[in-house]
Amino acid sequence: MPTPPRNPAPPRTGTSPTTYWFDASDPAVQLLHAVRRFRRADQEMRRGMESDMDVNATDLEALRHVIAHEQAGTTVTARDLSTQLHISTASTAKLLNRLSASGHVRRTTHPEDGRSVIVSATGHAHDEVRGWLAPMHQRMIQAAREVPEESRQAVVDFLDALAETLTPEPEED
Amino acid sequence: MPTPPRNPAPPRTGTSPTTYWFDASDPAVQLLHAVRRFRRADQEMRRGMESDMDVNATDLEALRHVIAHEQAGTTVTARDLSTQLHISTASTAKLLNRLSASGHVRRTTHPEDGRSVIVSATGHAHDEVRGWLAPMHQRMIQAAREVPEESRQAVVDFLDALAETLTPEPEED
DNA sequence: GGACATAGCTAGCCTGGCTAGGTATCTCGA
DNA sequence: TCGAGATACCTAGCCAGGCTAGCTATGTCC
Numbered sequence: 001m002p003t004p005p006r007n008p009a010p011p012r013t014g015t016s017p018t019t020y021w022f023d024a025s026d027p028a029v030q031l032l033h034a035v036r037r038f039r040r041a042d043q044e045m046r047r048g049m050e051s052d053m054d055v056n057a058t059d060l061e062a063l064r065h066v067i068a069h070e071q072a073g074t075t076v077t078a079r080d081l082s083t084q085l086h087i088s089t090a091s092t093a094k095l096l097n098r099l100s101a102s103g104h105v106r107r108t109t110h111p112e113d114g115r116s117v118i119v120s121a122t123g124h125a126h127d128e129v130r131g132w133l134a135p136m137h138q139r140m141i142q143a144a145r146e147v148p149e150e151s152r153q154a155v156v157d158f159l160d161a162l163a164e165t166l167t168p169e170p171e172e173d
Numbered sequence: 174m175p176t177p178p179r180n181p182a183p184p185r186t187g188t189s190p191t192t193y194w195f196d197a198s199d200p201a202v203q204l205l206h207a208v209r210r211f212r213r214a215d216q217e218m219r220r221g222m223e224s225d226m227d228v229n230a231t232d233l234e235a236l237r238h239v240i241a242h243e244q245a246g247t248t249v250t251a252r253d254l255s256t257q258l259h260i261s262t263a264s265t266a267k268l269l270n271r272l273s274a275s276g277h278v279r280r281t282t283h284p285e286d287g288r289s290v291i292v293s294a295t296g297h298a299h300d301e302v303r304g305w306l307a308p309m310h311q312r313m314i315q316a317a318r319e320v321p322e323e324s325r326q327a328v329v330d331f332l333d334a335l336a337e338t339l340t341p342e343p344e345e346d
Numbered sequence: 347g348g349a350c351a352t353a354g355c356t357a358g359c360c361t362g363g364c365t366a367g368g369t370a371t372c373t374c375g376a
Numbered sequence: 377t378c379g380a381g382a383t384a385c386c387t388a389g390c391c392a393g394g395c396t397a398g399c400t401a402t403g404t405c406c
Contacts, residue, residue, distance in 0.1 A: 028317035031325060032310075034332035039215065041336035047259070056393075079353060086220070091394055093355055098393090115353040115402045136338060137205075143334035144201035151327035152204060154320050158328055159207035161316035163214035165309060229362075252384060264363055266386055271362090288371045288384040 035162065049132050058085055059099055066105060066121045067129055077116045078107075104128075208335065222305050231258055232272055239278060239294045240302055250289045251280075277301075 050060055062081050069076045082092035096119065099105040104125040110116035121129075147155055223233055235254050242249045255265035269292065272278040277298040283289035294302075320328055 026314065027325065028314050028320075031317040031320060031328055031332075032313055034329040034336075035313075038332045038336045038339075041339040042212065045339040058393080077353080087393095088395060089354065090356085090396075094393070096354095110353095113353080113403070117354065139338040140205055140208075140335060141199065141201050143331060143338055144204040146334065147201075147204060147327050147331050151324035152200065154324035155204055155328050155331055156207040158316060158320050159204075159211045161319065162313060163207075163211045165312040165316055166211075166214040166218040231362080250384080260362095261364060262385065263365075263387085267362070269385095283384095286372075286384080290385070 031158070045136075052132070053128055055099070055102065055104070058087065059095055059104075061085055062095055062099065063104055063121065063125055063129060064133075066119050067126060070121060075110075075118050075120075077110065077118055079116070081119065204331070218309075225305070226301055228272070228275065228277070231260065232268055232277075234258055235268055235272065236277055236294065236298055236302060237306075239292050240299060243294060248283075248291050248293075250283065250291055252289070254292065272298075 046057065046060070050057055053060065055063070062085055065081060065084050066076050069080075078092050078096060079089060081095070082089045085092070085095075087095070096105065096107060096117075100107060103122055106120050106122060107117045108120065110118050219230065219233070223230055226233065228236070235258055238254060238257050239249050242253075251265050251269060252262065254268070255262045258265070258268075260268070269278065269280060269290075273280060276295055279293050279295060280290045281293065283291050
């Protein structure tokens with residue numbers, strides 16, 4: 001169970017009628033606004049992808065995992081999926097039923113462990129996902145290339161710092 | 174209905190057995206990896222917040238909207254919420270039933286439009302959300318401050334470029 | 347070879363979306 | 377001013393996608 005972050009109750013004291021977490025006069029806030037815009041766009045994109053491919057968010061995520069593994073040359077079992085998606089193995093079975101009914105994945109028994117099922121994406125799934133992701137990645141990489149060389153490290157550091165910031169590190173008290 | 178991004182079918186031609194969207198030799202890819210780490214952390218954080226506050230993702234999002242509006246000194250109606258959350262007004266009614274049953278929000282009729290309902294957060298909701306977000310924002314701002322001044326603009330530009338990249342701009346053909 | 351662990355499955359429940367359809371309020375033109 | 381329509385919200389009842397419980401089959405270990 002994740003801990004809420006430190007400082008459980010920050011000083012409400014002089015809370016202005018504006019906001020308690022934004023202060024437009026602070027230049028750092030500009031950065032966070034940009035972060036917010038990015039997150040929102042990200043969410044919208046996922047929504048669009050779901051409705052376009054006509055699968056729900058979890059199924060899509062599963063598909064991405066499967067494909068990513070295939071790209072990396074590794075295999076994924078049903079169990080792997082349930083772990084990565086944070087859903088039960090039962091839900092995973094249902095999910096695989098849906099995805100194989102819709103012709104996105106195939107199940108084959110693991111050659112070395114008869115209990116396991118290896119999940120692989122069909123060509124159709126590859127095409128569909130690639131149709132969305134590949135061009136997007138092209139454009140994202142393009143955006144990344146346009147970051148001036150001397151600022152690249154700063155960007156990476158910032159993003160990693162943010163990620164760190166969001167991660168409720170395992171029970172520290 | 175959102176359009177999929179351009180290049181519906183990118184050249185599968187020489188697809189290596191590795192990946193089609195990552196090429197570790199490209200320094201720009203480092204940036205995207207950082208982005209990915211951030212997105213994942215963000216997702217995890219939301220999950221933690223949901224389970225800690227014991228409300229589902231949508232309800233939490235609704236709560237954030239309500240509070241944000243209150244902070245900004247504006248009001249939110251049920252309709253506003255359904256629009257912002259992309260759910261039907263019926264689902265919004267149910268959502269408000271849940272959130273008011275759990276003591277997070279209150280409904281009051283709009284003073285100038287008898288049909289409308291103004292949604293406001295209870296002190297409890299404020300405290301709970303602030304308990305999560307405020308310290309997190311503190312730390313995020315801290316992270317933002319640590320971005321060297323000369324790189325700030327680059328970071329903002331990059332994030333906005335990414336956001337742009339993800340946004341399937343309205344029907345261009 | 348038998349006890350136990352693990353992978354996956356189905357059955358059946360519950361939550362949180364949805365559509366359909368109702369009431370109350372507001373707006374606008376005759 | 378009053379009736380037609382639009383709008384905000386609601387409840388009722390459906391459905392999808394989670395969940396737990398409990399099963400079978402396979403693997404592991406003494």
